[in-house]
Amino acid sequence: MKASYVYILKCSDNTYYTGVTSNLSQRIFQHENGVFQDCYTFNRRPVLLVFYAEFTDITIAIQKEKQIKKWSRAKKEALIFGEFDDLPNLAKKKF
Numbered sequence: 448m449k450a451s452y453v454y455i456l457k458c459s460d461n462t463y464y465t466g467v468t469s470n471l472s473q474r475i476f477q478h479e480n481g482v483f484q485d486c487y488t489f490n491r492r493p494v495l496l497v498f499y500a501e502f503t504d505i506t507i508a509i510q511k512e513k514q515i516k517k518w519s520r521a522k523k524e525a526l527i528f529g530e531f532d533d534l535p536n537l538a539k540k541k542f
Contacts, residue, residue: 451508453515455498455527458485458491463523467512471499 452471456464464487468474473497478488483530488494502508515523520539524530 448503449505451502451505453500453502453508453512454496455523456494457497458487458488458494459485460491462491463497463520464488464491464494465512465515465523467505468506469505 449469451467451469452474453465453467454471456475457465458464464478466474475494477483478486480492481489481492483489484535500511502511503535515526518526519537520535525533525537
């Protein structure tokens with residue numbers, strides 16, 4: 448099966464961009480070089496790849512991308528820094 452990747456970029460404005468691709472090196476090159484002017488990262492370059500995960504099923508990769516996009520900044524940073532034990536607590540709503 449062809450590999451698919453979910454990735455997170457840190458942008459120059461300190462925001463995070465989450466995406467999915469089947470060719471990680473090509474997609475990062477595109478982000479870094481502003482190939483697509485309507486892309487979120489175009490005016491936020493330079494970008495830095497801070498996280499990626501490989502999947503063998505593109506459907507699961509797309510589901511994970513959508514899931515991560517809904518996460519708070521704190522939860523994304525826990526994933527980026529490998530603080531996996533913190534992820535469940537960061538998912539809880541604060542009332």
